[in-house]
Amino acid sequence: MSFRRFLIKRTIIAALLTLIAVSVIFATLRLLPADPFSGLVASGSLTTEELERIRALYGLDQPIYVQYVKYVQNLFSFNFGISLTQQRPVGDIIVPALINTMVLLLPALVVTAIVSSLAGMYAGWNRGSWFEQSSIVVTTVFRATPIFVTGILFLIIFSYGLGWLPAFGMRSPLANPDGYLDTYLSVDFLRHYILPFTATVLFYSGDFLMLARNSVVERKGSEFLMLHRAKGLSDMEQLGRAGRNSLLPLVTYFALRTGMLFQGVITLEVVFAWPGIGRALVQAILNQDYPTVQAAVFIMALAVIIMNLTADIAYARLDPTIEAGDV
Amino acid sequence: MSGYSLDADTAVDRLRSEVGRAWRVFRFILRDNGAKAGVAIIATFGFLGVFGPMIAPYHPIEDTLQQSGSIMRLQSPGGKAAFGTTSFGKDVLSQFLAGARPTLIVGLFGGIGTGVVGFLVGLTSGYFGGRIDEFLMRLTDLTFALPFLPMALVILSFVTPSVWLITAVLVTFLWKMPARVIRSEVMTVKERTFVKSARARGAGHLRTMFLHVAPNVLGIGFLYTAYAVGWSIVAGASLAFLGFGDPTTTSWGRMLQQVFDSGAIRVAWWWVLPPSIGIGAVTTGVFLVGRAFEEIVNPDLQTDKE
Numbered sequence: 001m002s003f004r005r006f007l008i009k010r011t012i013i014a015a016l017l018t019l020i021a022v023s024v025i026f027a028t029l030r031l032l033p034a035d036p037f038s039g040l041v042a043s044g045s046l047t048t049e050e051l052e053r054i055r056a057l058y059g060l061d062q063p064i065y066v067q068y069v070k071y072v073q074n075l076f077s078f079n080f081g082i083s084l085t086q087q088r089p090v091g092d093i094i095v096p097a098l099i100n101t102m103v104l105l106l107p108a109l110v111v112t113a114i115v116s117s118l119a120g121m122y123a124g125w126n127r128g129s130w131f132e133q134s135s136i137v138v139t140t141v142f143r144a145t146p147i148f149v150t151g152i153l154f155l156i157i158f159s160y161g162l163g164w165l166p167a168f169g170m171r172s173p174l175a176n177p178d179g180y181l182d183t184y185l186s187v188d189f190l191r192h193y194i195l196p197f198t199a200t201v202l203f204y205s206g207d208f209l210m211l212a213r214n215s216v217v218e219r220k221g222s223e224f225l226m227l228h229r230a231k232g233l234s235d236m237e238q239l240g241r242a243g244r245n246s247l248l249p250l251v252t253y254f255a256l257r258t259g260m261l262f263q264g265v266i267t268l269e270v271v272f273a274w275p276g277i278g279r280a281l282v283q284a285i286l287n288q289d290y291p292t293v294q295a296a297v298f299i300m301a302l303a304v305i306i307m308n309l310t311a312d313i314a315y316a317r318l319d320p321t322i323e324a325g326d327v
Numbered sequence: 328m329s330g331y332s333l334d335a336d337t338a339v340d341r342l343r344s345e346v347g348r349a350w351r352v353f354r355f356i357l358r359d360n361g362a363k364a365g366v367a368i369i370a371t372f373g374f375l376g377v378f379g380p381m382i383a384p385y386h387p388i389e390d391t392l393q394q395s396g397s398i399m400r401l402q403s404p405g406g407k408a409a410f411g412t413t414s415f416g417k418d419v420l421s422q423f424l425a426g427a428r429p430t431l432i433v434g435l436f437g438g439i440g441t442g443v444v445g446f447l448v449g450l451t452s453g454y455f456g457g458r459i460d461e462f463l464m465r466l467t468d469l470t471f472a473l474p475f476l477p478m479a480l481v482i483l484s485f486v487t488p489s490v491w492l493i494t495a496v497l498v499t500f501l502w503k504m505p506a507r508v509i510r511s512e513v514m515t516v517k518e519r520t521f522v523k524s525a526r527a528r529g530a531g532h533l534r535t536m537f538l539h540v541a542p543n544v545l546g547i548g549f550l551y552t553a554y555a556v557g558w559s560i561v562a563g564a565s566l567a568f569l570g571f572g573d574p575t576t577t578s579w580g581r582m583l584q585q586v587f588d589s590g591a592i593r594v595a596w597w598w599v600l601p602p603s604i605g606i607g608a609v610t611t612g613v614f615l616v617g618r619a620f621e622e623i624v625n626p627d628l629q630t631d632k633e
Contacts, residue, residue, distance in 0.1 A: 013465065021472045028481055136618065137361055144614040145607035146561045148568055152583060152592070153603055160593045210618075214625070263474040267565045271587070278476075282569060285480050293481065300474040308471065 006316060014309045019072070021301040026071055029290050030064065071294070080295035085287045090295045093280060098299070100170065101264040101276035103184055104193070108200035109261065113254050116205040120212025121243045125235075127217060135209060143206025148267035150199045155271065158195060166192050169273045196272045200265065204257070211253055215246035248318055252311040259307025263300045341538060345545065352546075352623060362619035368612030372605075375424060376431030383421035384409075387577045404597050411597035414589050422577050423601040429578040430560060430609070432490050433497070437559025440498035442505055442552025449509025450544070454517055454536050464510070467503035475500040476565065483571040490573050493566060497559050504558075505551035512544045546624040550617060557613035564606050579605045 055061045059070065074081060080090035116139065123132040142150060159167035166172065170192050171183070183189065219225060219242040228238050264278030273279070277296060284292035356362045380387075404411040410420035452463040479496050486492060516522065517540055525539045566572055567580025568587070579602035586598045 013468075017465065017468055017472055020469055024469070024473060025478075028478065031485065133361075137615070140361070140614050140618060141607070141611050144557060144561075144610040146564055146610065148565065149583070149603045149607050152587065152599060156592060156596050156599050161596070263477065266476050266480075267568055270569065281477050282480065285477070285484050288484075293477075297474060297477055297481075300477065301472045304472045304474070305468075308468065 003316065007313065010309055010312055014305050018302060018305050021305070022072060022075060022298060023068075025294060025297050025301070026068055029294060075294070075298050081291040083284075083289055083292050085284075085289045086292075090291045093284075093292055094277065094295055094299065097275060097277045097280040098262070100274065101269070101278065102261065104196055104274060104276065105200060105261045105265065106258075108197050109204060109254075109257055112201045112204040113208050113250070113257075116208040117212040117250050118243075120209035121216045121239060121246065123209065124213035124216030124220070125239045125242070127220070132213070136213070139202075139206035139209045142202040146267065147199055147203045147265055148271045150202065151196065151268050151271040154195045154199055165195055167195075167272070170275055192272075196268055196274055199268060203265075207253065207257075208250065211249050212243075212246060215249055216242050219245055248315070251318070252315055255307050255311040255314060259304040262303035337538065341542065345542060349549075352620070355623060356616065356619045359619035359622075361615040365612040365615035365619075368608050369616065372427060372431065372609045372612070375427035377428075379424040379427045383418075383424040385418040385421040387417060387422040387425040410601060411595065413585065413598055414591045414595070419582075419598050419601060422582055423579070423605065426577045426579045426582055426602060427605065429490055429573065429576045430563065430580070430606070433494055433563035433578075434556045434560035434609070434613075436491075436494045437497040437501070437563065438552055438556030440494060441501040441555035441559065442548060444498055444502040445505025445551060445555075446509055446541075446544075446548040448502060448506040450513055450536055450541060452506065453510035453513025454532075454540060456514070460510070463506070467506055470500055470503045473500075475562070479562075479566060480569065480571055483566065488566070488571055488573050490576065493563055493573065494559075497562050501555055501558055501562075505548065505555065508547055508551060509544055512547050513540055516540050516543045546620075550620050550624050553613060553617045553620065557610045557617070560606065560610050560613070 052061065059067060062070075078091075080094070082088065083090050083093055086093060119135055123129070123135050126132055155167050158165050170189065171186075172188050172192075216239070224245075225238055225242055228241050233241070262277070264276045264281075266278035266282060268274070269276040269279040270282065277300075281293065281296045283289075284296065357366065402412040404419075410418070410423065412418060413422070448463055448467075452460045479500065482496060483493070522535060522539050525535050530539070563572070564578070564580035564583075567578050568584045570584055570588075572578055572581050572584070582602040583599070583606075586592050586595060592599055
């Protein structure tokens with residue numbers, strides 16, 4: 001199969017997957033027993049006629065297939081509708097939350113990808129060394145422990161115990177920044193940033209370290225390295241060659257992880273009261289705010305599908321031993 | 328065809344030799360120091376899961392500790408409550424001991440369920456290939472695309488969560504991980520001569536799959552079952568922490584939710600530490616054993632053993 005056909009096939013599959021994912025989300029949300037307005041009737045704040053009018057306003061009185069078609073049309077044109085509980089466009093809720101999540105997670109992912117991959121390669125090269133053993137144990141501890149537990153421990157040590165860093169949110173209650181630059185580039189923001197950032201870096205580090213270490217270990221016995229050794233390259237130069245050849249799994253893993261970033265890290269955002277997408281989603285679920293839930297889950301699914309596609313294509317393109325088509 | 332379909336005697340015989348192999352592998356794993364610590368932690372945890380509720384000095388929910396007529400709220404450790412009390416006057420030690428069991432159940436059954444479903448899907452997908460493979464792999468893509476925790480929260484927001492329901496939700500979202508790895512292993516194993524010769528001798532698909540292919544990928548299957556136990560414990564604790572756990576039981580995740588939501592986290596370190604350390608230690612133990620096991624199972628890592 002030519003690369004072109006492979007590309008087309010993969011893209012079509014990704015598009016179909018998105019449609020199916022969207023339908024599953026729609027079906028799951030329609031299984032919910034009630035909408036947020038029925039509660040208001042029960043408590044007497046709304047009459048039945050008013051309820052009918054509101055439901056018509058949101059299109060909830062139409063047959064289910066009409067709702068479905070409209071829902072799909074709107075999602076794919078990125079028109080997410082109005083939040084049921086906050087009376088403002090869903091986009092206005094989700095976009096800032098998504099930016100907050102990205103500001104936290106993307107730098108953490110990049111930092112840990114670089115640092116732990118290098119550490120992992122070094123560990124794999126010096127197999128059986130003290131550095132290898134301890135780096136694996138330390139990163140395994142942080143990889144295995146749920147991130148919210150690490151976060152809670154950080155909180156009780158650094159915020160409540162020692163009182164060094166603030167525990168709550170993204171800025172002090174009194175700070176009232178104007179514009180993105182002011183929001184994200186201030187000492188106040190940095191002080192709120194350190195703990196969740198560190199927890200995320202530690203959490204992600206284990207996977208990159210093990211991947212890098214394993215692929216260097218796999219390369220270590222290979223013939224091209226023997227050639228390099230025979231050529232008289234120093235140890236570090238050999239590691240450089242082996243490391244370059246171990247990049248592929250790391251790059252694809254990085255792509256997949258980037259896709260997952262859009263999901264935020266719900267529990268971490270809750271622990272540090274970080275106003276990100278995960279926290280917004282939990283609140284929307286608790287308030288039965290369908291449009292927000294639909295839109296947030298749709299964006300998360302779309303990000304993963306697109307990044308999976310990217311990883312597949314990168315793999316087919318970069319690895320000459322894989323024929324496009326059997327991936 | 329009687330000799331070439333899957334009969335009970337052969338199955339038992341094969342199973343026995345697998346058990347023997349597993350025992351040797353286990354002894355080999357124990358040479359790794361991390362794995363030793365991991366096994367010790369898991370054994371302690373298993374003990375707590377079974378006997379914890381019995382050795383707890385008080386009932387974790389019903390007993391409210393009192394001292395000279397008033398409820399003991401947020402007592403620091405000492406006296407009647409060795410680990411202190413919660414803001415509702417409950418004994419932290421008893422909650423910790425009783426909380427091991429739901430954590431163990433979710434982890435164990437979620438992990439085993441994930442391992443079994445993933446193993447069977449991966450085996451079928453890799454063995455048959457073609458359309459079946461295409462369909463099953465697109466299904467794994469779908470479960471990758473749907474974000475796990477948000478979907479689980481949506482589902483659990485309209486049904487009352489119970490331990491079993493949570494386990495089922497976990498398996499629904501986690502089976503894809505072992506399935507993918509097993510599939511790619513099966514694809515290399517099925518091309519080997521002994522599988523082809525079994526087919527040529529007239530062995531049915533079922534027999535070939537389970538007697539000739541499956542034993543060769545069983546190691547990876549167990550590895551991912553072990554990891555799945557770890558993931559299930561993490562996921563179960565996360566759900567409980569977010570308030571979507573089984574409301575009738577005391578789990579470690581739920582203890583953390585209560586201390587966090589009540590705001591007592593600011594002062595009551597004695598209420599925070601036991602469940603945190605419990606969860607962290609168990610998942611770490613599982614992953615340490617998994618790592619040591621992976622060194623044996625993954626042939627690519629055997630390149631140069633010093």
